Amino acid sequence: MIPFEVLATDPGSNARRGSMLTAHGRVETPVFMDVGTRACVTHCSPDDLERVGTQVVLGNTYHLMIRPGIEAFRALGGLHKFMRWSGPILTDSGGFQIFSLPGSRTINEKGARFKSYTDGRYHQLSPELSIEVQTAIGSDIMMVLDECVNSTSPREVVHAAMERTHRWALRSLAARTNPAQALFAIVQGGVVPELRRESADFLTQHEFDGFAIGGLAVGDKRSQREDTTAFAAELLPRDRPRYLMGVGTPPDLLNAMLAGVDMFDCIIPTALANQGTAFTSTGRVRVTRLPSYLDESPLDAACSCYVCKTYSRAYIHHLFKAYEPIAPRLLALHNLHYYHSLMAESRAAIERGVFAAFAKERLEQIDRHEHAAQRLHVA
């Protein structure tokens, strides 16, 4: 079992401050993990990641088995060496991609059969093969292959996918060969409390290193997502890390930390950077729509990142207008720094026992900025 210790709990909420020891180093939780789907966190080299405060990089089994492929990882010695990242790596199993990516695919009890987007050839992905690929990748935390369905599907559909996810989880556990690579199970059950409870009850009887809350990134409303997260987190053992997959915005993270979640990943910081949006202490800034292109101030006067210490809004605005490829890169560095700072401040607030108040204040602040932006938009 992966060493995981709860160092402090928040008296006003279910938030926890933890520490997890992987084969490639320690992870302080709650943690936001940077999405590096195709062996690269978009726009960032490993030294950039160190600079923004990244602890864990998340790779994706589906994408990495298509390119560069399992043989490449075997020949080249795994993903750490391939991308020159010496810190912890978590790999998603590919279940979500098989569910969400376009193209022909069929799923049965054995696994999934899907068409590669690179060469049109058909690939199989089974629970066993997903573990085999993740083993070759050398990830520190592997995920079981799950069957994802839209959470608004009929209950029978959600129920059947949950039960298959359970059977696949046990097959994944049996397929693991290297005990130094942790393996997390994924709780499914859509937005139906009884199914979530059934899923958690089943999976927590087995020797998984941690537990993820899956299936909450698509098809459900924000309030349902928050309710389900809070409910699902409470069903999970206190002595194991809890991971909310694919979530989310800063308010999503704050709410989930209040519910006791320890780990997160999301493409939002880099995806919004590509669109020209920066997270700041005074709300989101659409760089290309700055009211003045002569603004000499940094993106965020309260931010200590390299980008804010170096460049003016005027210059970043110009870089976007001129389609310079460094423009989204600078916003990606800033946004990732914003996320990691939010997590570091949250960890400190839990340690001080004041996280409930901290989260409330930050949530209200973000809410005020969003309302102000909406008024501006309407006016």
Added chain:
Amino acid sequence: MIPFEVLATDPGSNARRGSMLTAHGRVETPVFMDVGTRACVTHCSPDDLERVGTQVVLGNTYHLMIRPGIEAFRALGGLHKFMRWSGPILTDSGGFQIFSLPGSRTINEKGARFKSYTDGRYHQLSPELSIEVQTAIGSDIMMVLDECVNSTSPREVVHAAMERTHRWALRSLAARTNPAQALFAIVQGGVVPELRRESADFLTQHEFDGFAIGGLAVGDKRSQREDTTAFAAELLPRDRPRYLMGVGTPPDLLNAMLAGVDMFDCIIPTALANQGTAFTSTGRVRVTRLPSYLDESPLDAACSCYVCKTYSRAYIHHLFKAYEPIAPRLLALHNLHYYHSLMAESRAAIERGVFAAFAKERLEQIDRHEHAAQRLHVA
């Protein structure tokens, strides 16, 4: 006059090792200047430039007057502050862009009238306005506005453009207000030796800080370009810096240094990086066409740059295949380092008095690699 000193000359060629003192620091020549057309060297931040060995950044008056515009430079305090580059900046006048960029434009004695590619509005660019913009940009070395024509044009056309370039050069000199900003004239005359001589004779009678050889990037054959460069360089005063505009490949630079040229700029290192081509000590490498995608060696085993010290060919190949935006960035950093290393080695060879032999060996080496690559391509 900008302080410029010839520190050493090569006994076997016309090559010179010089040093020039600009308002933003010293430039060791021969120098390759990085093209930062729109206030950014593509893919590079100022700390990247320091890392690859950049001495001078080249901005472009035409592009910068369109965006962010002269008012922005006045309000924000010039290009150095805008892009956070504290080293020397040279600005091209916009003459070449007015000649080469598509869109409606008319040229008469007063100047050029052209349609902006950003908003379709018409702009004027005269010798006086070009200097006014370059003054606001705060460039350390300004260029006169010239009239470029295709060097294969009829002799009367080349002659008329040359004479207009002379009149515009004198108007530019008269328009300069800040003597701390150097001003270079541009020798024109196509590939006609008598016209090149007439142009050099005329321009060198005036108090320009340096002299450029213009009009040699388009329409002429390589041998004509080399002959004209060698001929034109000899016509220029020995105590002033000589700048060959828009050139070129590594063999172009070596040949022009042999002819006594001190300064160069070209988009080739970054443009080829975008296409996936790296310069190496064993020839050009097309990263996407590497014979093996499992190659653990660096791009160039003889290279000391950050990219070669960090990443394998296998990984860079993968990044290109996956369309990760960091892929062309890594090649840009490597290619610029290659160019700056070539110049540093050339400077050292001139100091040691062995540049003729050094250049011959490098030219033969590059030639062998190109022939080998062609044979491979044919086979």
